[in-house]
Amino acid sequence: MEKKVYELKVDPELRDLIPPLSEEEHRMLEDSILRDGCDTPLTVWDGTIVDGHNRYDICVRHNIPFAYEERHFEDRDAAVFWMLEHQLARRNLNSYQRSLLALRFEPMLKKVAKDKQGKRNDLDTNFRTNLSGSSTSYSAEKMAELAGVSPTTIKKVKRLEKEADEETKKQLRKGDTSIHKAYTEIMNKEHEGETRVCERCQQEKPFSDFRLPSNRKEVRPICKECEAKAKQAAKEAEIAASLPVPPEISGIGIKDGQTAHISLGLPDDPAMFEQMIALLQHAQDAYIASFKSTIAQYRPSMISEDHTNMIVEMIDNIANDTEEILNTHLKEVAE
Ligand SMILES: [Zn+2]
Structure with missing residues (x-):
């Protein structure tokens, strides 16, 4: 042309x-x-x-x-x-x-x-x-x-x-602020003065203390602080899991990655009670260590009041179960 x-x-x-x-x-x-x-x-x-x-x-x-x-x-x-x-x-x-x-x-x-x-x-x-x-x-x-x-x-x-105000729109056009950031500001403004209760720490906190997920309308049920703590705990559990297994100790052994009791057959002697208590202490330490690393896997999206109650119930049962073991044993030796 x-x-x-x-x-x-x-x-x-x-x-x-x-x-x-x-x-x-x-x-x-x-x-x-x-x-x-x-x-x-x-x-x-x-x-x-x-x-x-x-x-x-x-x-x-x-x-x-x-x-x-x-x-x-x-x-x-x-x-x-x-x-x-x-x-x-x-x-x-x-x-x-x-x-x-x-x-x-x-x-x-x-x-x-x-x-x-x-x-x-x-x-x-x-x-x-x-x-x-x-x-x-x-x-x-x-x-x-x-x-x-x-x-x-x-x-x-x-x-x-x-x-959004004109200044924000200008920043968005120039790429000086992100869409998610500007949107979060608008949402925080809209919910100014509102509070919600964190599902984890149960504390009432301002709306802006909860993260706005980029792909969901609802804010997260747990506060930013608890999210950070959960993230840190998960990191610590990962480090703990990467450490070498503890050396074998008297009375407690590690078998297939699990702690196992070793029958020592302590002599029937009053002085041996100290040994027996040490064995119980080992059992308790092993339990606490394993409980700690397991509980670190309790991640934000799994956390709910029902789930937490289930764990608390398990903890309560441990005391009952161990006491029952003790009582059964006392009954057996008395016969
Ligand atoms: Zn919280």
Whole structure:
């Protein structure tokens, strides 16, 4: 196509679909066009620009010739889809900007989802629609797919657009803060003054003392402090498990990684009681050590009041069971 300064139609609604170039990006584009001319043809649908609004603007202003290519679309929605997809593929945007761009598909995606029982059209084929679930979850998934982020990120960005202040939005665009961080701040603000009881330490703490999982709506049931403690305990258990097994001690041996009692046959002598108590002490130490390393495996997601009660019941039973062993023995020797 011959390069000329063509007169093309600008549809403001289509133009404003695309986030504007940053000052620097715009300056770089202008410099390059002034230096080398306009190499990339614009894309036009029925006389209206669908790609190259910035190039058109610069070329017309400086009277620089350009080429354009015609593209056919079934309807306006199809043209809009193409424009957004094209921008996402080409522009160097961060996940916040990509999510914002993808969110502009939402009304159209919802419409596509609603029409899903109807005829297949170009959009259906373009997006390989294999529809299931609600139109809301469908559009969130599709937007996530287009932006290359998770559906949760799309939902967070949608909320940030509604509720975050301009300064935060600016930081998000520049990549100076993360989506998760900005979202957490909004959630903390919304729940300011609220408290909840930690399932682990049972203490009432402010909302902001609980971590917001990135993939769940609900905050975690245990506080940040308890989470850190559980993590530390798990680390210690790992270290303990990696240590060499303790050397054999009199009366207690290690067999297949388990402690085993060794029958010593102590002589029936009052002075031997001290030996017997030492044996009991070994048994107790071994039990405590094994209890400690096992309890360290009681991880945050397993922890609940019911589970803790089960453990407490087991501890209570130990005292009863051992006492019963003692009483049975006393009865046996008395006979
Ligand atoms: Zn706690």
